[in-house]
Amino acid sequence: MPVTYFRRAGPRPPVERPILLVAACALVDSEGRVLLARRPPGKPMAGLWEFPGGKIAPGETPEAALIRELREELGIETREACLSPLFFASHGYERFHLLMPLYVCRRWEGRAEAREGQELAWVRPARMGDYPMPPADIPLVALLRDFL
Numbered sequence: 001m002p003v004t005y006f007r008r009a010g011p012r013p014p015v016e017r018p019i020l021l022v023a024a025c026a027l028v029d030s031e032g033r034v035l036l037a038r039r040p041p042g043k044p045m046a047g048l049w050e051f052p053g054g055k056i057a058p059g060e061t062p063e064a065a066l067i068r069e070l071r072e073e074l075g076i077e078t079r080e081a082c083l084s085p086l087f088f089a090s091h092g093y094e095r096f097h098l099l100m101p102l103y104v105c106r107r108w109e110g111r112a113e114a115r116e117g118q119e120l121a122w123v124r125p126a127r128m129g130d131y132p133m134p135p136a137d138i139p140l141v142a143l144l145r146d147f148l
């Protein structure tokens with residue numbers, strides 16, 4: 001007689017996903033506006049607005065990753081002393097779990113320009129809700145609005 005197996009009732013076991021470490025930064029200008037960058041076409045979550053930053057390479061500190069990404073993406077120079085850790089996002093995407101510290105930076109050299117074809121916007125904290133952002137960022141926006 002064939003044996004029938006039934007799945008045990010109850011919650012599904014958690015899906016194992018790699019942790020993706022990304023460092024991000026709220027650049028705040030002298031008028032209190034925050035720089036958002038729009039993810040370009042062809043990338044996952046294209047069209048959504050995000051904080052500048054990117055993946056932390058193996059062996060790299062979050063601060064070093066951020067300094068590198070700000071240079072590559074925006075052509076600006078900052079230093080570790082100008083980066084203050086603020087909040088973090090911990091969000092389960094389908095293929096990975098994002099762990100993303102968000103820093104605030106108010107001092108840098110150079111003028112931020114789109115070096116990678118991305119659209120940029122300096123946004124007042126009260127208007128950040130007008131810019132659709134990745135789901136991981138939603139709690140950060142609320143926290144940032146209260147902080148700034």
Ligand SMILES: Nc1nc2c([nH]c(=O)n2[C@H]2C[C@H](O)[C@@H](COP(=O)(O)OP(=O)(O)OP(=O)(O)O)O2)c(=O)[nH]1
Pocket residue numbers: 022023024043044045049050051052053054055098134135136137
């Ligand atoms: N930089 C940044 N990434 C974010 C934010 N929110 C959020 O979910 N992410 C996600 C999107 C990406 O999956 C990942 C950042 O990776 P990334 O920017 O280095 O890489 P990418 O997906 O653009 O692709 P690539 O550079 O590997 O081509 O983190 C955010 O506010 N800023």
